[in-house]
Amino acid sequence: MTERVILKPADETGVLESVQWALATKNPLEIIGHGSKRGIGHVVAAGHVLDLSALSGVTLYEPEELVLSAKAGTPLAEIETLLAQHGQCLQFEPMDYGPLLSGEAGRGTIGGVLAANLSGPRRLKSGAARDHILGVRVVSGRGELFKSGGRVVKNVTGYDLSKGMANSWGTLGVLTEVTFKVLPRPETEVTLALRGLTDEQAARAMALAMGSREEVSSAAHLPPTVAWRFLEGKLGGDPATLLRLEGFAPSVKHRSQRLHDLFGNAVTIDQLDETQSAMIWREVRDVMPYVKPGDQRAIWRVSVAPMLGWQLVDAFRRHAGVDAYYDWQGGLVWLRMEADPEAEILRKLIAALGGGHATLVRAPEAVRAQLDIFQPQPAALAALSRRLKQQFDPENILNPGRMYRTGA
CATH class of the missing domain: 3.30.70 (Alpha-Beta Plaits)
Incomplete structure (x- = not known):
């Protein structure tokens, strides 16, 4: 029985050499950062591990240009702390799978954010990770280093490989560095909680609010079976339909009043302050x-x-x-x-x-x-996926079997 090897390169060159070794010796690799999402998907059919946790650190941050680059193993929590110090954020507010999968909070990495194409409650307004990625550096399963994109939003002609890495779960290439667009953090936020609506009524209320001119950034509905589990029980047991408003304080106040007027006396509305609003959307995001x-x-x-x-x-x-x-x-x-x-x-x-x-x-x-x-996947999309896999990882050495039981 072959002894299990854990490869933990300290830099990009080490990642390249690790993949080239795996390719030459036909030893498939399980790709991990800190393992916060390891429980999603099938158990990887690989006897060896490529641990990227040592590839950590912000390599470029220009707040005035709204650009941040970091090594793939950098903890997301560190990046969010840095951005907050400059009044900025990742607008797509990536979720943290750690607690849901019986792990620790704050262990996810910035490379994992793109590999899993994470997003949060702002998804309808702000998109997901793939909509904010500007560039990547990747080692393919062919043992080749390539880069795509850069520090500008528009890509040159050809495949947008930066977006192609989104939702690939480490099966196409090993991310070594990512560059994201960052945006100003909203000055303030409040959340209106419409109480007592059925699931069907809530769907109609959310559609009305999101279609209004009040720039609702997030909408969620908590039935009575779960409402009491939010905000340490402060919501009580009645259903709560949540509408989040963000931006400059006067604008938020004005839009909040407009939403009150929109729903009139048809429903009871509670208003959550900035602290409660931030807390409840984190809880919604992280399940x-x-x-x-x-x-x-x-x-x-x-x-x-x-x-x-x-x-x-x-x-x-x-x-x-x-x-x-x-x-x-x-x-x-x-x-x-x-x-x-x-x-x-x-x-x-x-x-x-x-x-x-x-x-x-x-x-x-x-x-x-x-x-x-x-x-x-539908047949046509599955065929495209197979072609991409063949192009980037023809020997199937990167996370084999994680996404599909057939081993793609």
Whole structure:
């Protein structure tokens, strides 16, 4: 039996040499940063590990140019602290999977942010990681170092390889450095909580608010089964439909009043101050209602059209025990199963509603081994994925088997 090797290069040259060794000796590698998302996907079919945690540090930060470059293993928490000191942020507010997967908070890396294409509650307004990436440096599975993009938003002709690394989960190349666009942090924020709405009523209220002129940056709905788990129980047990307003204080105050007028006396509205607002959106982002030590009940991350999320949950509950709440105006549904994942039923329901994506983000290893973790791709897209894999990692040495059981 071959002894397990953990390669921990200190720099980009070391990463390149590690991949070239793996290629020459036909030893597949599991690619990790700090391992905060290691529980997502299948167990990697590799006997050796390429640990990027030593590739850490900001290599360029020009606040006036709204540009930041960092080595791939740099903890996201360090970058967010640096940006906050200059009144800036990653506008797409990437989520932290650590606590949900029984790990520590703040362990995710900036390379992992792009590899998993992370985003948060501002997704509808600000996009995800792929919409803010400017450039990358990558070692491919061919043992070649290449770079794409740079410090400007517009890319030259050809493939946008920076965006191509998004959601690849380390199966196409090993990121060594990333460059992101950063933006000013909102001066203040408040959140309006519309109380007592059903899931269907909440979907309509969120659509009305997001379609208004009041520049609502995030909308989520917390049914009564989860509402009491937010803000240390301060919301109580009534449903809460959340609308976030951000920007300059006078503007936020004005837009808040306009939303009160929009809904009139039809619904009770609580207003969360800046501290409460920031806290509740972090909890929404990081799926904190379903974080419990030792709890391994399956959790699905489902994306559908915003007005269809509640319909999906309603239909799914006729087949299985499900708890749920909604982000992205109802289009991102977090589902916690009481028993089996029921993957086949869920994906059939999604297809019947016109399509979407379902990713199993938490389940025991034995359960994950039997299911498609990521949404199965249509034939044409699957063929394209295979061509990309062949181009970047023809020997399948980078994270083999993590995304698909067939080993792509």
